[in-house]
Amino acid sequence: MLYVPNLNYVSNTIVKISLANQPSIVIASIYVPQVNSRFLDDFDKILNLNNGVIMCGDFNAHHTSWNCKRINATGKAIYKYAHCKNLEILAPPTPTRYGPNSATTIDLALTKNFAYRYKIESIPDLASNHNPVILNFDFNIVSLIVKRQKVSTNWDNFKNHLNKNVKIIFPKILNSNDLENEVNKIMSDITNAYNNSFRPLKHCEELYLPPHLRELKTSRNRSKKIWQRFRDPTSKNLFNRAQARFRNAMSEFNQSMYISQNEQLNIYDGTLWRRTKRLKSKRSEIPQLKNPGTNLPSLNYC
Numbered sequence: 154m155l156y157v158p159n160l161n162y163v164s165n166t167i168v169k170i171s172l173a174n175q176p177s178i179v180i181a182s183i184y185v186p187q188v189n190s191r192f193l194d195d196f197d198k199i200l201n202l203n204n205g206v207i208m209c210g211d212f213n214a215h216h217t218s219w220n221c222k223r224i225n226a227t228g229k230a231i232y233k234y235a236h237c238k239n240l241e242i243l244a245p246p247t248p249t250r251y252g253p254n255s256a257t258t259i260d261l262a263l264t265k266n267f268a269y270r271y272k273i274e275s276i277p278d279l280a281s282n283h284n285p286v287i288l289n290f291d292f293n294i295v296s297l298i299v300k301r302q303k304v305s306t307n308w309d310n311f312k313n314h315l316n317k318n319v320k321i322i323f324p325k326i327l328n329s330n331d332l333e334n335e336v337n338k339i340m341s342d343i344t345n346a347y348n349n350s351f352r353p354l355k356h357c358e359e360l361y362l363p364p365h366l367r368e369l370k371t372s373r374n375r376s377k378k379i380w381q382r383f384r385d386p387t388s389k390n391l392f393n394r395a396q397a398r399f400r401n402a403m404s405e406f407n408q409s410m411y412i413s414q415n416e417q418l419n420i421y422d423g424t425l426w427r428r429t430k431r432l433k434s435k436r437s438e439i440p441q442l443k444n445p446g447t448n449l450p451s452l453n454y455c
Contacts, residue, residue: 155179155202156421160195162186169203175292178267179203183210185227192227193234200238200265201417209262209288219244219258231263236365237406240265245275249284260286293337304351311350315342366406369399 155169164184171177179202185192200206215221216228219242235242241264248256260283262273270291275284319342326332362370373395380388418425443449 156419157202158198158416160198162189162192163195165195165199167199167202172292176205177203179206181206181208181210183208183212185210185212185214187213187227190226193230196234196263197413197416200240201413204265205267206265207262207267207288208264209260209286211259211283212261213259214261215257215259218242219261220246220248221257221259231261233365235263237363237409238265239363241267243271243273243288245273245286247275249275249286251282251284260284262286262288304353306347306351308350311346314346314349318342318345363406366399366402369395369402373399 155167157167163186165181167179167181169177169179179199181199183195183199196208199208212227212231213225214228214231215223215225216232217224218232221228232242234240243262243264244258245260247258249258249260250256258275260275267290271288273286273288275286277284279285324331324335326335373392376388376392376395380392382388415428418428420426
């Protein structure tokens with residue numbers, strides 16, 4: 154059963170598919186109006202429906218990252234949103250919409266936790282100004298990453314596993330089938346090594362950071378090293394600015410994660426009741442500090 158929340162800003166058709174020996178998939182066909190500025194609220198609701206999600210359709214989004222000649226507000230918002238939420242943007246190499254004197258790509262797909270090999274192409278088969286877009290996934294290869302936000306990889310174990318279990322030979326490739334078989338063998342070896350080298354993150358460990366936060370953190374650390382080395386005012390100012398950018402971005406990320414978790418609460422699986430109970434439960438009282446000599450409340454401790 155799929156519980157679909159009310160979506161207020163995008164047109165949608167949502168289905169959930171269960172495949173044999175594969176995790177379930179939620180596929181959402183959507184249309185984003187050009188005059189809409191709060192469509193990302195509906196994106197959050199769709200992504201919270203399942204671990205693996207595919208959103209595809211007419212986004213009315215222009216961005217140079219998917220071969221558009223210009224960037225509009227919707228494209229800028231989707232590009233930033235995808236980096237923040239660790240989503241993958243899939244776009245065909247050729248335009249999907251043709252006007253009298255223009256051609257652009259506004260029919261896309263966004264995927265969450267769906268790291269399969271894919272092929273996407275725009276097909277000029279209809280008389281409409283929008284081309285059909287065909288997106289194919291290869292399920293013959295085990296997904297390299299199932300939950301990118303909740304695992305930690307030991308790369309030393311990954312390297313040792315490859316060294317012990319993979320023999321380096323130069324195969325004889327005579328045709329395309331031989332090449333395809335060798336590529337599948339390499340992918341299988343890499344997948345097996347990865348599956349034997351990662352572990353789930355514990356709750357007390359650092360959570361996964363999206364790419365743009367990792368870049369800000371790296372820049373902050375680099376600025377800190379430069380300041381610690383030279384101790385000049387310019388380096389100090391650069392470090393303070395990098396620190397402020399990272400803290401602001403982390404604050405926005407934590408706030409968005411908290412909002413996303415709250416929007417995912419519902420009455421069907423008990424998550425809303427458990428969150429309400431935790432918020433309404435009384436906190437344990439901290440006893441007042443007392444003076445060891447007189448056993449009276451102390452006013453000097455804080």
